[in-house]
Structure formats: C-alpha cells, structure tokens
Amino acid sequence: MKKISFTLIELLIYLFIMSIFGVLIIMIFYSIIFYSENYLQRSLLRTELFKILNRLYIDNIISTSTNVLSTSSIVFNLFPYGVDYFYYTSSDIYLNNSKLNSKEIYVKNFYITTSSNFISIFVELENKSRKQNIYATSVLYLWQFEE
Amino acid sequence: MKLKCQILVETLIAIVFISFLTLLVFFIFNVVSKINLISEDAIFVYNKFINYQNILLGLSRENFSQIEDLEYGKNYFLKPTTSGYIIVEGTENEIWKSNQYLIWFEKSSSFDELDNKKMVYIYIQSPNKLYKSNLLLANIKERVFNQNEWLFPTTSVLSVNTTSIYYQEIENLTTSDGLIRLSE
Numbered sequence: 001m002k003k004i005s006f007t008l009i010e011l012l013i014y015l016f017i018m019s020i021f022g023v024l025i026i027m028i029f030y031s032i033i034f035y036s037e038n039y040l041q042r043s044l045l046r047t048e049l050f051k052i053l054n055r056l057y058i059d060n061i062i063s064t065s066t067n068v069l070s071t072s073s074i075v076f077n078l079f080p081y082g083v084d085y086f087y088y089t090s091s092d093i094y095l096n097n098s099k100l101n102s103k104e105i106y107v108k109n110f111y112i113t114t115s116s117n118f119i120s121i122f123v124e125l126e127n128k129s130r131k132q133n134i135y136a137t138s139v140l141y142l143w144q145f146e147e
Numbered sequence: 148m149k150l151k152c153q154i155l156v157e158t159l160i161a162i163v164f165i166s167f168l169t170l171l172v173f174f175i176f177n178v179v180s181k182i183n184l185i186s187e188d189a190i191f192v193y194n195k196f197i198n199y200q201n202i203l204l205g206l207s208r209e210n211f212s213q214i215e216d217l218e219y220g221k222n223y224f225l226k227p228t229t230s231g232y233i234i235v236e237g238t239e240n241e242i243w244k245s246n247q248y249l250i251w252f253e254k255s256s257s258f259d260e261l262d263n264k265k266m267v268y269i270y271i272q273s274p275n276k277l278y279k280s281n282l283l284l285a286n287i288k289e290r291v292f293n294q295n296e297w298l299f300p301t302t303s304v305l306s307v308n309t310t311s312i313y314y315q316e317i318e319n320l321t322t323s324d325g326l327i328r329l330s331e
Contacts, residue, residue: 025168028168028172032171032172032175035175035176035179036175036179039179039183042183042187043183043186046186046187046190049190050190050193053190053193053194053197057197115227115228115229115230115231115232116230116231116232117205117209117231118201118202118205118231118232120227134190134244136190136191136194137194137198138194138197138198139198139201139202140201141201141202141204141205141208
C-alpha cells in the first residue's frame with residue numbers, strides 16, 4: 001500500500017488554485033442572481049405600466065362616455081348608468097377604487113393635461129427596492145368634452 | 148484502477164457542471180438581455196402606436212380634410228400644441244430609456260380613389276426593429292357604434308384597424324433628403 005501525502009507547498013498551491021476557482025464561481029453566480037433580479041424588477045415595472053396603459057386604452061371608457069371631467073389628478077367619466085373615475089392618490093393609481101399598481105412599485109409622477117379634445121396622462125412608476133423607473137404618456141381623444 | 152475511475156467520475160461531474168454554468172451564463176447574458184431589449188421596445192411601441200392612432204382619429208374626426216390634404220410618399224409626425232395637435236412634415240425623434248426612436252406616418256395610396264376612406268401607415272424605428280401599424284380612417288356621415296348622440300354628426304370617423312402588422316430589419320431603410328423611406 002503506497003502512502004499518498006502532500007507537502008506543505010503542494011497543499012498551499014492546491015488551496016490557492018481552488019480559492020481562485022471558488023471566487024470565480026461565486027462571482028459568476030452572484031452576477032447571474034444580480035442580473036436576474038435586475039431583469040425581473042424591470043420586467044415588473046413594464047408589466048405594471050402595460051397594465052395601467054391597457055386599462056386606459058383598451059377599456060376606452062372615455063370614448064363611450066357621455067361626458068368627461070378632468071382635474072390635475074382625476075379623470076371622471078360620466079355614463080348614463082353611473083360614474084367611472086381614474087385617479088391618483090398616495091402614490092397609487094385607482095380605477096373605481098380598484099388599485100391598479102402592485103405593492104412593489106409606487107407612482108412617482110402622475111399628470112393629466114388637456115388641450116382641445118385631447119387628454120394626456122403622464123405616468124411614471126418607480127421600483128421601491130432598486131430605484132428603477134419607467135414612464136409613458138398616453139394620449140386619448142375625448143369624443144365629448146366639458147371642463 | 149480505483150483512482151482512475153474516481154478521476155474519471157470527477158471529470159465527468161466537472162464537465163457537466165461547467166456545461167451547465169456555461170449554458171446558464173449564455174442564457175442570462177445573451178438570451179435574456181435580448182428579451183429584455185425587445186420587451187422594452189414593445190411597451191414603447193405599443194404606447195406610441197395607440198397615441199398616434201387616437202390623435203389621428205381625433206384630428207380626422209374634427210376635420211377630415213387634414214388627412215385628405217396629406218401628400219403621398221411624404222413623412223409626417225404629430226406635434227403637440229396648446230390647442231391640440233398639428234400634422235408636421237418630417238420625423239419625430241424621441242429618446243426613451245437611453246434608446247433613440249423615430250416615429251412618423253404616411254398616407255397610403257391604397258384608398259386613393261375613395262374620398263371617404265384614407266389608409267395611414269404609422270412607423271416606429273427602434274434601435275433594433277422597424278414596426279408598422281395600419282390605421283384606416285373613414286369619413287362617414289352617420290352614426291357609428293357606441294355613439295348615441297353626436298354634436299357634429301357630419302364629421303364622424305371610424306377606426307378600423309389598429310394592430311401592428313410586422314417588423315422589418317433596419318437595413319431596409321434608406322435615407323434621402325432628410326426623410327426616411329422603406330426600400331422596395
């Protein structure tokens with residue numbers, strides 16, 4: 001039975017090489033986790049923005065309402081059977097008291113401006129954890145407009 | 148012999164591990180980054196297309212001759228003013244999240260013989276792709292869906308098509324006289 005043993009130099013070289021590999025592997029995994037987390041956060045912001053824009057565009061509530069009123073932070077849509085309102089308060093966006101954005105983001109900026117029969121709604125969302133933001137301006141045409 | 152088998156097994160495990168790591172790195176930094184880029188394009192393109200469609204719908208409803216007076220083969224964009232939007236010849240240049248986008252529209256000659264219908268092509272050039280959307284505007288003098296009351300019933304407009312059709316590679320774009328055109 002041949003005895004296998006290491007000298008101190010061999011052991012140190014072995015530990016040195018292994019530590020370099022270990023650091024490299026840790027760096028790779030850390031970068032993968034960091035990038036994935038970053039990507040997921042950006043994806044969440046896009047999804048939330050799309051959801052809000054989608055409610056504005058696809059519902060198209062303004063075009064079918066009989067009257068529209070707007071202030072700096074609220075758009076009211078008056079229907080024959082009731083009132084719909086899209087508004088912003090306390091860093092959240094609501095449509096008829098239903099919160100549109102998730103808990104992980106907040107609304108950094110929200111402006112409503114009108115010119116002629118067009119209404120522009122500027123929305124900027126920001127991530128609570130990573131300080132990433134995304135913004136968009138949706139322009140809607142009001143079929144009938146009173147202010 | 149036992150030592151050789153052990154080394155072989157360890158080598159195989161190492162190869163599997165390194166292959167997995169390589170694939171993961173490739174996926175994260177190549178595939179995911181491209182998906183991320185396309186996804187960011189998509190939200191911008193979606194937003195701008197519908198904005199342009201809404202604005203053109205409004206402009207044509209108020210005064211359909213604005214669309215009729217557009218010349219074929221010229222690029223136009225919508226410029227905001229204090230009293231709405233005006234149609235200006237040229238291309239809109241917008242920077243969004245460090246990316247440059249060009250937006251313009253042109254009138255198609257598809258419905259040239261019909262006075263009450265005009266087809267408009269809306270283009271968005273992102274850093275990666277060229278996106279196109281069709282919008283058919285009609286000047287009809289009667290009620291349209293969901294409209295029970297009309298203040299000005301003779302200038303109503305019906306939007307027919309608001310979908311994105313295709314994308315095209317950037318190499319097919321040519322620039323002449325400061326205007327961007329699609330190569331035939």
